Amino acid sequence: MTTIDCRGQACPAPVIATKKALETSPDGVCVLVDDGPPRENVTRFARTRGLTITETANASGWSLQITGSVSLPTSPVAPAQPVDGERLLLITSDRLGEGADELGRLLMRNFLHTLLETAQRPDRILFLNSGVLLTVQGAETLEALTALAAAGIDLASCGVCLDFYQQKDQLAVGRVTNMFSTAEQLLSAALVIRL
Amino acid sequence: MSDHYLVREGHCLAVFNSTHRALKAEGILKGMGLPILLIPAPRALATDCGLALRFEDEHLSAILQILRSRDLQPAYVSCLRDGQYNRYQEHFDDNH
Structure with a gap:
């Protein structure tokens, strides 16, 4: 033994x-x-x-x-299959989940930091509404997002949203996008995960 | 070996087992202008709440002094050297 x-x-x-x-x-x-x-x-x-x-x-x-022998519990769902086509992550808030704002911001930061370690990454991340606050100067998520961009992930922040939050000249990672591109990319993606 | 893109040679991680304590420590250290980043604790460092403050080892003594003075000691500190996490000190107290 x-x-x-x-x-x-x-x-x-x-x-x-x-x-x-x-x-x-x-x-x-x-x-x-x-x-x-x-x-x-x-x-x-x-x-x-x-x-x-x-x-x-x-x-x-x-x-x-x-x-005894290990019997792993059988999963009720099929294992994740690689997606044939673009995987898109839609981030519509600087917070993850409903609840305390402070916790939501922490969870979003943790999620983006953890993406760096995951084997399956999205091809593109779209930032809308207060999600754009994750891509501007001073954001705690900049280091992780810069590394994800360097790994080839397309990061696109909504221009209307940056303007609304008066952050248009503060974008620090990725590019600015508009609603035409956003709509097209959402509708043509093989997989969209909304946070 | 490091399994974490955010942790490089010379980085230290103050690992917390309490989310509230980690957030409080982050607020205090950031308020003092110290270059820290709150990150998910790497898998290599098993922890209950999974949060760690990352900083360069040159700031280790200053940061620990501040955390001690505020009774916000982490569960432990590990520094990445030669690709391995080395624990700086076993335990700071029982209330991390």
Whole structure:
């Protein structure tokens, strides 16, 4: 039985390490974890997959013996297929989701920063309404958007919107676009994701 | 190796396990003109809330001093050197 030492690791690292170890160790694994969320999460992970788990406390944490074969839950939806055609991201606000404005702005920043790390990126990002505030001087998202532009993603900000927010001369990344182009691109894209 | 385009050699990340504390720390440090950026914590740095303040390591001591004085210590700080994240200090307190 393989032993993995996940002591000192915060979630979700112990669960990910456990899952990986189980995939290559048919005899099961012994996971050393700290008490609290790491132990609870690994235990929950094992139980929800129908695995047998034996927990033993020791001086430096917990030893979890997990046996059985990993059965991944089947997804109710088909896995994402590559889209044949242009993928367009439509950003109509400087905030992501409904709720506190501060949180919405943070989530939008996080989303754009995370896009840099994703394997599947959009071909084009259109910024409308307060979404244009993400592309102007002083925006916290400039570094990420500049890197995305350098990676070949077309960034286009609505000119009417920049003008409305008195930011027309402050555009710092991408280009200005108009509603004709915006409408055409929305209607011809293979996939449009609106944030 | 770094898995994060926004983190380069010499960058340090103050990782928080509380969104409110991360936002508060960001506001204070930005208000003082320090060059920081609040980013999603890289996958290599497992964290509960997933936020990190990024800055150059030359600002490390000043930033930690300010955060300590405001009782806004991060969960931990890691700096990227030679492609590896090195933890600067294990724990600052239990209330990060």
